[in-house]
Amino acid sequence: MARPLIVDGFMATGKSTVGRAAAARLGRPFVDLDAQIEAGAGARVSEIFRAAGEAEFRRREAEELERALARSDAPVIAVGGGALLERARRLDALDRATVVVLEATPEESVRRAEAQGGRPLLAVERPLERARALLAERAPAYREAHARLTTDGRAVDELASVVADLARREPIAVAVGARSYAVEVTRGGGLERAAALTRGASAALLVTDAQVAALYGAAGLEALRAHHPSARSVALEPGEVNKRIAAVEGIWRAAFDVGLDRGSVVLALGGGVTTDVAGFAAATFMRGVGWVAAPTTLLAMVDASVGGKTGVDLGDAKNGVGAFWQPRGVVCDVALAGSEPARGFTSALAEVVKTAIIGDPALFELLETHAREVRARDETLIEELVRRSVRVKARIVSRDEREDGERVLLNLGHTVGHALEAHGDYSRYTHGEAVALGLVAALVLGERLGETPRELRERTTRLLGALGLPCAAEPGELRQAAALLARDKKRAGARLRFVVARALGETRAVELELGRLAEMVSGEPG
Numbered sequence: 305m306a307r308p309l310i311v312d313g314f315m316a317t318g319k320s321t322v323g324r325a326a327a328a329r330l331g332r333p334f335v336d337l338d339a340q341i342e343a344g345a346g347a348r349v350s351e352i353f354r355a356a357g358e359a360e361f362r363r364r365e366a367e368e369l370e371r372a373l374a375r376s377d378a379p380v381i382a383v384g385g386g387a388l389l390e391r392a393r394r395l396d397a398l399d400r401a402t403v404v405v406l407e408a409t410p411e412e413s414v415r416r417a418e419a420q421g422g423r424p425l426l427a428v429e430r431p432l433e434r435a436r437a438l439l440a441e442r443a444p445a446y447r448e449a450h451a452r453l454t455t456d457g458r459a460v461d462e463l464a465s466v467v468a469d470l471a472r473r474e475p476i477a478v479a480v481g482a483r484s485y486a487v488e489v490t491r492g493g494g495l496e497r498a499a500a501l502t503r504g505a506s507a508a509l510l511v512t513d514a515q516v517a518a519l520y521g522a523a524g525l526e527a528l529r530a531h532h533p534s535a536r537s538v539a540l541e542p543g544e545v546n547k548r549i550a551a552v553e554g555i556w557r558a559a560f561d562v563g564l565d566r567g568s569v570v571l572a573l574g575g576g577v578t579t580d581v582a583g584f585a586a587a588t589f590m591r592g593v594g595w596v597a598a599p600t601t602l603l604a605m606v607d608a609s610v611g612g613k614t615g616v617d618l619g620d621a622k623n624g625v626g627a628f629w630q631p632r633g634v635v636c637d638v639a640l641a642g643s644e645p646a647r648g649f650t651s652a653l654a655e656v657v658k659t660a661i662i663g664d665p666a667l668f669e670l671l672e673t674h675a676r677e678v679r680a681r682d683e684t685l686i687e688e689l690v691r692r693s694v695r696v697k698a699r700i701v702s703r704d705e706r707e708d709g710e711r712v713l714l715n716l717g718h719t720v721g722h723a724l725e726a727h728g729d730y731s732r733y734t735h736g737e738a739v740a741l742g743l744v745a746a747l748v749l750g751e752r753l754g755e756t757p758r759e760l761r762e763r764t765t766r767l768l769g770a771l772g773l774p775c776a777a778e779p780g781e782l783r784q785a786a787a788l789l790a791r792d793k794k795r796a797g798a799r800l801r802f803v804v805a806r807a808l809g810e811t812r813a814v815e816l817e818l819g820r821l822a823e824m825v826s827g828e829p830g
Contacts, residue, residue: 306332306378309471310397313406313446314439315385315423316416318455318463322406323382325464330471333379337387340368349384353424362386366393373400380471385438389445395702398448398477399695404467405449408456410435448479448702450486476694478610479702483630487610487698489691491683494637495520498571498598499527501633505594506567509559510537511582516574516600519643524573524598536562540578544730547577547617549625555585559593569594569632575601575648576608576735580623583614587629597634601644602686603652603736605636606659606693611701611711620726620788628706636694638686649681650772651736656689657767658717658743661760663696665808668767675770713811716803717743720825723785724777733774740773745782749824750804753814760805786825789818 309330311323320336327334338349341364345352352361365387372381381401388394388403397403408416414435417423428434446452451470453463475486488497502508510525517539528535538558540551555570564570572582572595579597586595597609615626641649653671660668667689671678677685697714704711721742725733733741747764750756765775777785789800800821801813816824 306471307474308373308375308378308401309380309467310388310401310403311380311382311406311467312388312403312449313385314408314413314435314442315425316413316420317385317406317408318416318460319382319385319406321460322455322463322467323380325460326467326471327380329464329468330380333375333377335372335379335381337365337368337372337381337383340372341365344368350422350424350427369393369397373397385442389442391445391448394445394448395479395699398450398479398702399699402471402474403449403477404470405446405452406463407446407452407454410439412456413439444481447482448477448484450475450477476691476698477702478612478630478698480612480630480705483612483705485631485633487634487636487694489605489636489638489687489694491687492637492639494598494635494640495524495527495573496530497637498573498596498633498635499524499531501596501635502528502569502571502594503531505532505569507562507564508532508535508569508571509555509562509564510535510571510573511540511555511558511578511585512537512573513540513542513575513578515542516578520573520600520640524571528571534562540574540581542575542577544577544617544725544735547581547730549616549618551581552585552588552616555582556589559585559589564589564593566590566593569596571596571598572609572631573598573600574604575599575644576604579604579608580614580626581616583612583629583631584616584626587614587627592629594632595629597631598640599634599636600640601652602638602641602649602690603655605638605641605690606652606697607655609634609636610694610697611714612705617726617730622722622726630705636690638683638690641686642681642683647734648736650679651734651740653678653771654717654736654740654743654768654773656693657764657771657773658714658739659693659696661743661764661805661808662713662716662811663699663809664692667692667696668808671771672763672767675767679772712801712813713803715801716805716811717746719789719800719802720745720782720785723788723825724781726788727781727785737774740768740775741777744768744775745777745825746803747805749802749821750806752824753804755804755806755812755814757807760807782825786821786823789821789825 599609612630618624721739725738747761
């Protein structure tokens with residue numbers, strides 16, 4: 305079902321004009337929020353400002369926006385320039401709709417506003433100074449959108465076409481201030497879409513691995529060279545065992561050989577390892593260059609490519625070295641995952657189950673109802689799984705980019721899972737298989753703590769089994785893996801934050817003493 309489209313931006317940037325034209329192209333109803341407010345109040349916006357003040361106007365604006373978003377016909381909504389300044393309201397809008405911000409220079413905005421009879425907020429002695437001040441104040445809010453379009457010198461038809469095309473793709477926003485970006489989920493055309501996101505960079509390097517290079521390397525490089533004729537590629541050795549600093553050094557050297565500078569971009573084409581390593585190389589090369597993710601595995605689509613966590617393993621410390629470095633954009637083309645080996649594809653479903661427990665009960669039920677079709681890789685279903693998983697993660701990352709609070713919930717099942725993965729030298733279990741085992745361990749531990757209902761643990765175990773995932777680790781393995789819990793990045797001194805599930809859609813982090821946690825994980829009395 306299509307989502308509403310919000311056209312936002314500073315005053316006199318053409319929101320109503322472009323919004324109306326985009327609605328016509330999409331065959332959807334158009335809502336002018338200011339017109340709705342005026343109709344309800346029986347007064348012009350300027351009169352409401354004078355009589356009741358800006359606070360009252362904003363209250364009415366919020367009510368009208370909620371009515372428009374709640375409609376079932378996915379309207380195109382032109383909002384006033386201050387409608388989404390409050391961050392909670394903006395994040396809600398980004399989650400429920402596609403938000404496009406139209407931009408113009410302060411000079412152009414003032415010129416248009418005066419030609420249209422003025423604006424209440426510009427009814428001052430020096431309107432241009434006022435416009436510049438307002439725009440500077442609002443700039444952080446306008447940066448958090450699915451897309452931003454400059455309107456200066458561009459025809460309405462051109463802008464409406466771009467806006468309508470964006471609405472049809474229904475990207476998912478990761479709202480992290482000036483580092484905000486969109487995640488597109490598609491079936492086909494992903495290489496071209498990802499390469500297009502590198503436009504404007506001074507140079508580009510394609511990073512992939514040897515296996516993916518054999519499948520998509522030539523097509524990926526061709527797509528990239530459409531924008532950067534001198535682009536080259538570097539192929540890493542595949543597998544978690546190669547997720548080491550040596551792989552990052554290989555990318556650094558290739559970047560120097562190609563002549564990348566600080567205005568360059570790295571395109572990561574591959575699975576989770578390639579995504580993590582290429583992102584970390586981009587974060588550290590010349591103290592940071594841009595990067596774009598084009599994941600080719602289900603795991604990378606629902607996990608590694610979104611959120612800006614990059615890094616490598618250090619010995620048995622999973623992701624022991626890394627950085628938060630958000631990409632310019634992400635394109636998840638589920639058609640690319642069609643060639644993924646069965647074990648890798650099945651393993652990734654553990655991350656989808658985890659995500660469903662954290663923030664999407666309907667996704668959990670979808671997996672239960674259609675487990676057989678999911679295992680058969682029904683592309684329509686897989687696209688829905690990716691879209692819903694990304695949406696949950698984007699929602700959480702937008703509220704907590706650097707894991708200072710809520711983002712820690714995304715580690716459900718990972719504390720024990722990472723320990724099992726490291727204990728098996730990153731070869732006994734895939735990441736997803738380890739997460740599945742860690743998820744069961746977390747639910748068992750939560751049950752022992754009185755946090756997790758038995759029914760949720762049993763239901764999740766059945767679902768993991770139905771999806772072809774392991775459900776129980778050997779006690780001896782758990783005991784040995786428990787000794788590695790001290791390497792977990794969430795450790796603070798002798799205590800560690802451990803995520804437990806209380807119900808579908810309800811998780812929380814509890815602090816446990818490391819010794820007690822190790823005893824509980826290993827099954828020994830605490």
